Amino acid sequence: MPALRLERIGNAVLGPLDLELAAGEAVALLGPSGAGKSTLLKIVAGLLPHRGRVIFEGRDLTGLPPHRRGIGYMSQDLHLFPHLSVAGNLALPLFFAGLDRQARARRVADTLALCAIAHRATRRPAQLSGGERQRAALARVLSLRPRLLLLDEPFANLDRDTRAGLWTELDALRRGRGMTALIVTHDPSEARALADRSVAIDAGRLNERTPLPCSPSTTRPSLAF
Numbered sequence: 001m002p003a004l005r006l007e008r009i010g011n012a013v014l015g016p017l018d019l020e021l022a023a024g025e026a027v028a029l030l031g032p033s034g035a036g037k038s039t040l041l042k043i044v045a046g047l048l049p050h051r052g053r054v055i056f057e058g059r060d061l062t063g064l065p066p067h068r069r070g071i072g073y074m075s076q077d078l079h080l081f082p083h084l085s086v087a088g089n090l091a092l093p094l095f096f097a098g099l100d101r102q103a104r105a106r107r108v109a110d111t112l113a114l115c116a117i118a119h120r121a122t123r124r125p126a127q128l129s130g131g132e133r134q135r136a137a138l139a140r141v142l143s144l145r146p147r148l149l150l151l152d153e154p155f156a157n158l159d160r161d162t163r164a165g166l167w168t169e170l171d172a173l174r175r176g177r178g179m180t181a182l183i184v185t186h187d188p189s190e191a192r193a194l195a196d197r198s199v200a201i202d203a204g205r206l207n208e209r210t211p212l213p214c215s216p217s218t219t220r221p222s223l224a225f
């Protein structure tokens with residue numbers, strides 16, 4: 001049984017399209033600008049009205065608000081809370097998820113270290129570089145330990161070396177935790193590093209592609225987290 005099943009998904013710019021992801025599988029979503037990639041992610045995240053159904057791990061998520069879907073969604077705009085520090089950005093959703101103070105502090109510290117942004121924990125988003133903001137946003141998504149990750153061009157503003165480092169870390173983490181992922185990217189190298197296969201959207205329509213070569217980190221032991 002697939003972990004994620006999208007059935008006849010459609011709206012004004014998209015579909016209808018069907019897509020299935022196996023448990024623990026990562027799929028890269030490619031396609032030209034304006035094709036509908038971000039729209040598809042927003043639909044799965046619960047941020048846009050649509051036709052069709054979104055089913056994850058046997059649960060019909062259609063119609064549920066974003067915070068009840070258990071999905072980790074990182075948008076292109078990041079949406080960090082501007083008035084909170086980096087640590088506060090992670091801690092607030094954990095508070096609403098019901099973690100007590102100690103558990104929150106531990107989870108925040110672990111995740112900031114994992115995303116190599118612990119040294120900026122007390123800064124606000126406006127005091128960060130573009131790349132640091134992306135790390136902070138990724139850390140916030142990962143801190144909730146979602147079973148499904150939706151990442152919209154997660155490392156678009158980073159230099160090549162930083163990106164490659166993050167690809168390796170994210171891929172090992174995702175595989176170690178068995179997270180299923182849908183990742184929008186324009187970069188074929190990023191698709192190869194982060195995904196098991198790719199699909200392309202063009203003018204709202206889906207084309208399944210051939211599998212990508214396995215990423216080099218497939219055999220790496222999982223990170224403790």
Ligand SMILES: Nc1ncnc2c1ncn2[C@@H]1O[C@H](COP(=O)(O)OP(=O)(O)OP(=O)(O)O)[C@@H](O)[C@H]1O
Pocket residue numbers: 013031032033034035036037038039040
């Ligand atoms: N809020 C909106 N209202 C109306 N049309 C929108 C809205 N957001 C996006 N669109 C349109 O929907 C289409 C798909 O946009 P989308 O952002 O999903 O594309 P994309 O494939 O993610 O592009 P990019 O690679 O440039 O991010 C585009 O034609 C865009 O202009």
